[in-house]
Amino acid sequence: MKSYGQVLDSIEALPDDQQESLVDIIRKRLAERRRAELVKSVQAARKEFKSGKLRQASPSEIMRKVLA
Secondary structure (H helix, E strand, C coil): CCCHHHHHHHHHCCCHHHHHHHHHHHHHHHHHHHHHHHHHHHHHHHHHHHCCCCCCCCHHHHHHHHHC
């Protein structure tokens, strides 16, 4: 496995257009990963709500608890 520095050196050796393409690909993959994590979180929250572990609250109630 290549070290972080070796990977950076390999990327630096690429032409500018390929470096820009790589940046775009990485950003898209990170966004996809974040979306997948958010979907899992929402699914878990919905499951907890349906099971009665959570109750409905207004934004102001939530903020009061967060800031307390």
